Amino acid sequence: MSLFSTPGPAGVGEDCADDSRLRDFAAVFFRNRMAKAGIFILAVLIVSAVFAPLIAPYEYDEQDLLATLEWPSREHIFGTDEFGRDIFSRVVYASRISVMVGIVSVTIGIFFGGLLGAAAGFYGGAADDVVMRCIDVLLAIPAILFAIAIAASLGPGLFNMVLAVGISSIPYYARILRGSVLSIREQEFIEASRAVGSSNIRILFRHVIPNCLAPIIVQGTLGVADGILYAAALSFIGLGIQPPTPEWGGMLSGGRSFIRDYSYMTLFPGLAIVITILALNFVGDALRDALDPKLRDR
């Protein structure tokens, strides 16, 4: 609950203040209909990822060679692919990969990018210069191409794909966090903390970083969306998940050659991506509105 609190010595009354702040936040957040829809869709996504074996009517690699390339019907609500595998089951199983890639890649990005950016912004001077010049270089490579370059270097596979997507997002988080740290560093409560003799590390982790959480949470939510899109792109061009493991981008790549006669094969995995990204963007935008009153009514 310390997420939205101004830092200060722990004491009486803090919990109470936190509660009302959280209630404020929740009130603004849930007033947004888009946010409610987004949360609902994400809940469905997570449930389907966790309980995939219970929800999917077939195994993701279960082939039925007597029922290949069937249009959606009652037995196969999304149809079947060229091996007679049930597309609905594969879309459900693929949500596992997407949820995982999204969360893990953002964690990698926020952890390393955040540390770099926070250190650069907080210590300033030479450290800032060095970090920021490196970030400039990385930002000069278009993000998806950077991910492609890393993934090509690491080779295909789930773990490498997550790593590639995560690493390619580091410079963006570093830049955002540096900006927030710079604006907070100059505020009076930091000076006050310094005056009572807090160490740099304590100021950074106890006072500066907790106050940067709002932009990180917003960016992280939107970053999950980017991570899922990038993962789909990497799988689409053959660098990510390898068949037969289902992944939405990989399924699109597989359905591509059948687009003229069996368009449903490309339709459903793509829709799954769009709906997921939409939900994440809705939630991200609503979080931004709720956490940053300055941006409301834009």
Add this chain to the structure above:
Amino acid sequence: MLIPVLVGVAFVIFVLLYLTPGDPARIILGTQSTPETVKALRAEMGLDDPFIVQFGRYLFNVFFRGDLGRTYVTKTLVTDEIMSAFPQTLKLAFWSVLLLSAVGIPVGIVSAIKQYSLLDNAVMLLAMIATAMPVFWLGLLLILLFSVHLGWFPSSGFDTPMSMVLPCVAVATPSMAVVVRMTRSSMLEVIRQDYIRTARAKGQKESVIILRHALINALIPIITIIGLQFGVALGGAVLTESVFSIHGLGRLMVDGIKMRDYPLVQGGVLYTAFAFSVVNLFVDILYAYVDPRIKAQYQRAGGTKRTAPSR
């Protein structure tokens, strides 16, 4: 600032190539190679030299000879391969950025003027959906609708104006949504300023207020975002080309990935990063033309120290 960034990018790409598992000499020679021939080729390619020597040679070759080595599979020069494909990718990215600016800015302005109207809400919702679509999927959908069902546009190629429409729309759409949103929010901020009210009070025509007073002052963030979208468009072009069978860098890189021909992939990334850096430089110069304050800043700095414009 451009040169150090380019050297830095080359360094990143070199490190990625260096870390790629597998011995390049062995890959080039194939499975029938003897240890002796592999050893000889390693020596010839300088693969046994220290990291820093190899990087120095790579830098020299890239910047002074335009040489990125040979591909593993066809043994042709990577630079030649890229040079034959890159113009197509640049063309696709360029026209996409033109398209997204030409549509995105006006739509964003109208959306800002009519804030919270039905039109504005519809535009915002469409923009939301557009940003959520993977470019390659959008490309597939466009082919399905406009070439398979309606037969209006060809589904492949990039030579005639008609064949350029679908790929450009696919690459431009997600970025267009970003530009619309940025234009809208930037305009909204400017429209609330006092000098806009002053302009209205003195009876200035609304069209002049919006275009001459508001848009000019809202332009810096819009230019910034369009510059960034060029990078997105390059990436989008790489992903979309294979969908439309365009013989560009994306096709080359996807083929390179399939054949494990990594110098080709990394070379492609290097070239796009270079192109993107040059565009960023132009964007920085463009700031000075749009905003006299930034121009003054450049002049005060005497052209020696680059003072970063606020972004």
